[in-house]
Amino acid sequence: MPAIRILPEILSNQIAAGEVVERPASVVKELVENSLDAGATHITIEVVKGGKSLIRVSDNGSGLSRDDALLAIERYATSKIFSKEDLFSISTMGFRGEALPSIASVSKFRMVTKRGDDNAGTLVDISGGKLVNVEETGAPDGTMVEVKQLFFNTPARKKFLKSDNTEISHISDLVSGLALSHPKIQFRLFSNQKLVKNFSSLHDPFQRSVHILGKGVQQKLYPIDHQNDEIRVKGFCAHPSFSRSSSGRIFLFVNHRLIYDRGLVSAVLRGYQGRLMKGKYPMVILFLDIPFDQVDVNVHPSKREVKFYNYQQVYQMVTLGISSALMRAQEQMGSYSQKPVDGVSKHGVSQPQRDSKPFQKPYQEAGKVSIRDWGNQTLVSEPVNTPVQKSGFIRENDRPGTPVAQDRAEFIPEKPLPENTGKSDSLDMTFEPADAGISGARILGQVMGTYILIESVSGLTLIDQHAAHERIMYEALKHRYGNLDVISQNLLVPETIELSYREVDALEQCLEELALLGFIIEPFGDTTFVIRALPSMIDEKQAGPLIQEIIERILAEKNRSVTEEWLEETLILSACHRSVRANQSMGELEIRQLLKDLEGCENPMHCPHGRPTMIAWGQPDLEKMFKRQV
């Protein structure tokens, strides 16, 4: 066996680099975080060829003295923490003292730094971890770090780099994330000498969020603000219609540090529950302020992961914060149900804003406008070619001699309804008059046997009768379930299930909860459990696989509201079967009742599967479509 030796420093730095420096974006992250910790207000990031040939980060931060500059490139040298106590309450971005030496060990590294009070700056050159040159130089205040030929001496790692475009998109996402958490600071990102991102320091958090999520969300971005004694959840969540098939547009910040945590993502999803389709992810920017000693960021060198000491409380706060933000948004029924404009660019990367004062455009007096136009509006929206009864309700059999089917066909437009492609960026929801609701709306009729057309204060609204009824039935069932005794059917042949130790742990935690649902499960020695009774509403099913599935979910999601989810799913299924279908004709009385019941729902805007129940077009939208207003 070869003798055991202490690794040479360069090698150990390279090993550390393997964890810290995974790709150009990680270099950018470390350098920008250093700039932020140095108190910079302007940070410029320049990359060439996706950061493979050059990454340069310059700031106007505090800068370093010559001695500090040399110390900074030593491993475990940091200005950020001093004692063990500091380690467990970290308020700066970095603290490990690993970043600079790690980066310097796998690249051609140059640092130029100058403190405001010094006469001259310091230039340090390092190549592959070896100090090549240190000299005095003239320099602006602040620090500039240049990283050239990343991984030039570690070819294995270099092979893992992806195309320039992929790398730049990682960098761009990262800069967006950092910019979100530091709205007061100007960030500029240049790629191959071109300015690709410019986050002005004049932004407020909302504008910056819109800038990053895409302009289309502007009127559909709702503020989150929820707190208790320790934790504060802030940020913005977009309307559920802006859904994605990955969690890539969920930005999570814990104490201003961009992180990723599966538990938090699923907490966000729970906040959206009942509003999003399965498998879809919303756009959310979430800032979590939590006491420094309640969270451990020292889980991984890249600090992308965190650990919460009291994760359940954190997750619950996030869920509550989001659901209450959406609830508030839904109170504005009209604006909430208006079809979102298609202005979101594919990557959520928006172009520089054309107009810096979008909030002051025509509708600053929306309240007055709607009053002035009220009578007018009714006139305009009177259907012209359709016979209207006194009540304003169109019945299909009104035209004598016309067979119903043919009659109905006339309602079906040859082309789909015109899309609301106009960017109504002038519309700000906060200025909308409060809704009078849909129950008092004028019913125009049922179209295509499936949609109910109404005119309400907020404009023209289409309601999907099945989705709407499903929501009503679901809430009724849920309410009813809450009032009923829990009934379980004893089993003649109790089913036994064999579990792993991990699963036993999970099951034992929720036995009581399951009993409340009607699952009577008892331990049967060692890792075996016996299911003695089932909830009577599902007593025809086989219990074993069901319980197994519930346990798996508990393990996967680490949260115990799984039993609640199960109940919801069961109720949703039952609600779906009991609801009126599409292509079922409805009379005026039925429609009126449907609208009334829907309005009484807790979450009237979505069916329990998360589909929207209604889509509305406000007067401005229609005016745009008809080019009355350009």
Place this chain on the structure above:
Amino acid sequence: MKFSFDKKKMTDVLARIQGLTSRKTNLSITSDILVHATGNSISITANDLETVFHGTYDAHVESEGILSIHSRKFFEIIKEYPDEDVLINEVENRWVEIGKGDSLFHIVSSDYENFPETPQITDVPFVEIKAAELKKMVDVSSVVGFSGEEKRIYVLGSLLEKVEREECLFLRIVSTDSRRLHCYDAPYEGDLVLPNESIIIPKKGLSELGKFISLNDDTLKIGIKDNHFIVQKENESMMIKLLEGEYPDYKPVINFESMVPIEMDKTLFSTVLKRVSILTSEDYKSVIFNFNENELLVTITNPEIGESKEKVMIGYTGEEVKTAFNPKYFVDALGVIDKENISMYIKDSKSPCIIKPYDNDQLICVIMAMHIS
């Protein structure tokens, strides 16, 4: 091949096997029947890969042959055919001509080579059982059904066993869906040889068997061999492939020895239960049974519909027991009891309820309690 047969007799036969051949399947030939003409008879075979029906009938055969033809279409044509005598003639290329003269059909038939093979089972150790008894076994067990997605073997099938009771041998059938259990003992004659493994007959096959048994038959031969349950009549037979699996030990639940019987009038009890069932709904189906001295109070409170109360005088002297049941299971059980007087057994609020005819133990029905919290 060319043959003719009597319309009425054949319609009867074909009607009884429609259930076998109308199952949803991806193997379309199981929707066919195989018709084999030889000598002066034809044989008809239906096979859904689990249950096989085979019967031989008199016919006027002009030329012999085999054909595989769609069961439902063949049945409908024969049923509606205007004459009493139906002529079948295979023309060519598997085209089958049905009828002659004014009413004529040409039907495409399948290649009989593809028809699933009938298992060849010989030397079956048959015993004899009364047709009425076998029919009762089928009826008692098929009340306890299963739902579409069911996978538990002991719910999909019924157990067949040989039991000795009061020095007599019986053939027992046990059927459960885990919420209730029915158990029926039928007398038989002969030396019954059963394999060691549990004999579990699929309930699907049993319901086909129900149509196979006609009460005109006096006795039938039954036997188990080569993993099949075989029932034989003079000119017809049915083979049901057994399910493989373990059957749970049901004996403790049908044991009522430590319990006190309550004598009841079946019709009275049944009408009471039918009345309280009116107030059950899809997701609310429990009825509360309150046993007090000499009195049974049956109540239901469905918060959306209303409530009802029924009082029945009974000879009960034990402690008060309050328990809940799904009344449908009682109605089902009482439906298969032929006797007017029944015995009901109850122990405590968690234990199942057992009902059986008052004067014998041939039929025992167990109903599991519901638990209200």
